[in-house]
Amino acid sequence: xVTNHQVLxxxxxxxxxxKPGETTTRGSTELDxxxxxxxxxxxxxxxxxxxxxxxxxxxKGNNGYFSPPYVVGKxxxxxxxxxxxxxxxxGFAPGDIVYAWSTGIEEYTLHPAAAAATFRKLDAAxxxxxxxxxxxxxxxxxxxxxxxxxxxxxxxxxxxxxKMFVSxxxxxxxxxxxxxxxxxxxxxxxxxxxxxxxxxVRELGADETINYKTQDVRAKxxxxxxxxxxxxxxxxxxxxxxxxxxxNAARYGIIVACGYISGYNADKPEDIVYPKNLFNVVTxxxxxQGFLVSSYxxxxxxxxxxxxxxxxxxxxxxxxxxxxFGVYGAEDAFLRLFTGENTGKVAVLIDTERADxxxxxxxxxxxxxxx
Amino acid sequence: xVTNHQVLxxxxxxxxxxKPGETTTRGSTELDxxxxxxxxxxxxxxxxxxxxxxxxxxxKGNNGYFSPPYVVGKxxxxxxxxxxxxxxxxGFAPGDIVYAWSTGIEEYTLHPAAAAATFRKLDAAxxxxxxxxxxxxxxxxxxxxxxxxxxxxxxxxxxxxxKMFVSxxxxxxxxxxxxxxxxxxxxxxxxxxxxxxxxxVRELGADETINYKTQDVRAKxxxxxxxxxxxxxxxxxxxxxxxxxxxNAARYGIIVACGYISGYNADKPEDIVYPKNLFNVVTxxxxxQGFLVSSYxxxxxxxxxxxxxxxxxxxxxxxxxxxxFGVYGAEDAFLRLFTGENTGKVAVLIDTERADxxxxxxxxxxxxxxx
Numbered sequence: 001x002v003t004n005h006q007v008l009x010x011x012x013x014x015x016x017x018x019k020p021g022e023t024t025t026r027g028s029t030e031l032d033x034x035x036x037x038x039x040x041x042x043x044x045x046x047x048x049x050x051x052x053x054x055x056x057x058x059x060k061g062n063n064g065y066f067s068p069p070y071v072v073g074k075x076x077x078x079x080x081x082x083x084x085x086x087x088x089x090x091g092f093a094p095g096d097i098v099y100a101w102s103t104g105i106e107e108y109t110l111h112p113a114a115a116a117a118t119f120r121k122l123d124a125a126x127x128x129x130x131x132x133x134x135x136x137x138x139x140x141x142x143x144x145x146x147x148x149x150x151x152x153x154x155x156x157x158x159x160x161x162x163k164m165f166v167s168x169x170x171x172x173x174x175x176x177x178x179x180x181x182x183x184x185x186x187x188x189x190x191x192x193x194x195x196x197x198x199x200x201v202r203e204l205g206a207d208e209t210i211n212y213k214t215q216d217v218r219a220k221x222x223x224x225x226x227x228x229x230x231x232x233x234x235x236x237x238x239x240x241x242x243x244x245x246x247x248n249a250a251r252y253g254i255i256v257a258c259g260y261i262s263g264y265n266a267d268k269p270e271d272i273v274y275p276k277n278l279f280n281v282v283t284x285x286x287x288x289q290g291f292l293v294s295s296y297x298x299x300x301x302x303x304x305x306x307x308x309x310x311x312x313x314x315x316x317x318x319x320x321x322x323x324x325f326g327v328y329g330a331e332d333a334f335l336r337l338f339t340g341e342n343t344g345k346v347a348v349l350i351d352t353e354r355a356d357x358x359x360x361x362x363x364x365x366x367x368x369x370x371x
Numbered sequence: 372x373v374t375n376h377q378v379l380x381x382x383x384x385x386x387x388x389x390k391p392g393e394t395t396t397r398g399s400t401e402l403d404x405x406x407x408x409x410x411x412x413x414x415x416x417x418x419x420x421x422x423x424x425x426x427x428x429x430x431k432g433n434n435g436y437f438s439p440p441y442v443v444g445k446x447x448x449x450x451x452x453x454x455x456x457x458x459x460x461x462g463f464a465p466g467d468i469v470y471a472w473s474t475g476i477e478e479y480t481l482h483p484a485a486a487a488a489t490f491r492k493l494d495a496a497x498x499x500x501x502x503x504x505x506x507x508x509x510x511x512x513x514x515x516x517x518x519x520x521x522x523x524x525x526x527x528x529x530x531x532x533x534k535m536f537v538s539x540x541x542x543x544x545x546x547x548x549x550x551x552x553x554x555x556x557x558x559x560x561x562x563x564x565x566x567x568x569x570x571x572v573r574e575l576g577a578d579e580t581i582n583y584k585t586q587d588v589r590a591k592x593x594x595x596x597x598x599x600x601x602x603x604x605x606x607x608x609x610x611x612x613x614x615x616x617x618x619n620a621a622r623y624g625i626i627v628a629c630g631y632i633s634g635y636n637a638d639k640p641e642d643i644v645y646p647k648n649l650f651n652v653v654t655x656x657x658x659x660q661g662f663l664v665s666s667y668x669x670x671x672x673x674x675x676x677x678x679x680x681x682x683x684x685x686x687x688x689x690x691x692x693x694x695x696f697g698v699y700g701a702e703d704a705f706l707r708l709f710t711g712e713n714t715g716k717v718a719v720l721i722d723t724e725r726a727d728x729x730x731x732x733x734x735x736x737x738x739x740x741x742x
Binding site for chain 2 (some may be wrong): 108137184195238242257258259260263272274275276277278279280281282283284286287289290291292295
């Protein structure tokens with residue numbers, strides 16, 4: 001028998017920051033890895049999970065968001081990578097490393113056959129390139145896919161010399177967008193919530209940055225827009241920055257609507273800011289298009305996997321991670337998505353015992369290790 | 372010498388309905404058609420002009436809209452059709468009938484060479500098909516082009532069985548959208564501001580209608596959406612109906628943003644309604660795209676002119692016009708765009724002396740004829 005440590009969803013919380021110990025709690029169950037009934041499914045030993053802002057919406061109860069709400073008393077789920085312990089599904093064998101769209105924030109998860117059918121195997125050759133396993137949850141995973149595929153799908157060819165505004169630029173998706181645009185010859189202005197994050201984003205290639213907490217977003221965008229206006233906006237936050245972009249958009253400006261973080265934690269729905277200038281969507285002929293990466297995997301995944309992990313391994317794209325060690329650290333790490341303390345991809349290494357194998361030993365040395 | 376009767380822009384009016392006699396006034400000048408200096412341009416005898424809601428924005432002074440504001444003391448300008456009286460521009464000769472993106476609401480307009488360069492000649496053969504000249508300002512003109520080209524450009528192939536919501540459906544653009552969608556096998560729900568307009572729109576092929584002044588837009592859309600949601604929204608009005616659509620949109624829903632009439636006459640900017648659910652643009656992966664027909668003429672004009680006038684002449688597409696007779700009637704007719712008294716394309720026949728030639732004699736009989 002092993003003890004399976006878990007982070008459980010404990011209470012629906014419509015507004016505000018999630019509260020560790022209240023919105024979520026720690027728990028554990030006992031599990032016999034050898035004899036637990038699989039019922040046709042797959043038993044996964046979770047290696048690492050990704051923490052994403054959209055998870056916040058699933059803590060609000062059943063209020064019409066696209067992803068289903070979390071279930072009180074059950075483990076919080078997240079995108080993750082795990083190792084197959086036992087399998088009753090054809091094509092998956094013990095030792096396989098798989099990417100799961102939804103696994104528990106816990107050490108072991110029993111996946112029914114239907115869930116296992118959506119697993120994607122990670123190529124052992126790719127894992128040997130020295131990248132941390134959590135890279136495959138970030139720059140080489142969902143965040144990277146989101147940045148890469150949304151630019152390809154909604155903008156198409158980035159035109160050198162055009163101007164791009166990226167909000168949430170120090171976040172998991174934003175930092176990739178900044179680099180992909182910079183490499184394509186696009187001039188980038190990027191916003192983030194601290195001077196440190198702004199400095200990081202400039203290192204990645206942003207021509208200008210805006211600390212949106214201390215600087216005037218409108219004035220900075222206006223100066224950057226100059227005579228041409230700003231051609232593209234990669235929108236992770238919505239709200240006031242979206243409105244400011246619309247005011248400074250070039251004709252035919254394109255808005256990639258990737259997130260609305262400014263609204264996720266509003267205390268009251270009426271506190272969420274919505275732009276009061278949509279009129280200009282007509283007069284400037286803007287395109288404002290939402291994007292969920294899951295819709296475009298069949299089209300772009302092959303090209304992404306051929307290009308992006310190698311660019312990361314070669315250092316052509318930089319990647320900053322915020323890795324927490326140990327399953328119980330997830331509650332704390334999740335908060336950092338919203339308090340602005342994170343820079344880059346927030347992930348949790350659950351399988352701390354094999355940190356070396358997952359190329360995270362160096363990062364774990366000296367860091368706090370939770371259960 | 373002839374007297375050139377004119378409708379002049381008289382006073383910037385930021386909000387509310389335009390006021391005949393105050394926002395605009397009547398005036399006249401004397402003109403010697405034979406000797407007035409052309410300075411390299413073209414003297415046009417205006418036949419008819421189109422009145423469009425977007426003209427309202429040009430009465431608000433210089434406040435950042437795409438089209439330049441009207442100049443106090445000068446004639447109000449509009450899209451029109453005229454006959455060349457004299458020309459110093461190659462390619463235009465007396466008697467040519469031309470389509471002008473901007474001509475004065477007056478009997479004669481002297482166009483500089485740069486403006487004349489954007490004239491487009493109307494084919495005499497097409498004018499012989501019995502359609503009223505004002506049809507070329509409506510269903511076979513800008514309004515028709517707007518409906519036709521925006522559907523082609525932003526939606527592409529309309530999928531039979533999909534659902535479409537059209538607001539402002541009895542208006543010049545809306546009535547074409549309803550018919551084009553109905554002919555493509557799309558199920559249409561259409562909103563308009565009176566029961567008469569709704570009845571008209573049902574005649575055109577709408578499956579369901581909403582009198583937005585007396586019926587619950589949200590409830591009607593929800594019932595129409597059913598399990599599938601509504602796939603397309605042709606948005607002429609913005610505001611509350613836009614928000615109601617977003618709530619009932621199918622995943623990957625497409626919004627053709629053609630106008631924001633609900634905002635044009637707001638007394639105060641803060642009275643303009645903007646949707647408070649843009650969040651769903653992300654979660655439902657909606658595309659919300661603005662459109663000005665001028666951007667797409669090079670791509671679609673040939674195909675439009677080959678298809679649509681003939682469909683009108685054959686009665687395959689119905690067209691309802693609201694034609695006013697005489698240049699001074701323009702003030703009154705313009706108001707009707709906003710009070711909701713019009714059904715269909717609002718236009719003014721300026722050249723009432725030749726109503727027969729322009730296939731409008733029957734309509735003029737019994738109607739009020741202004742100077």
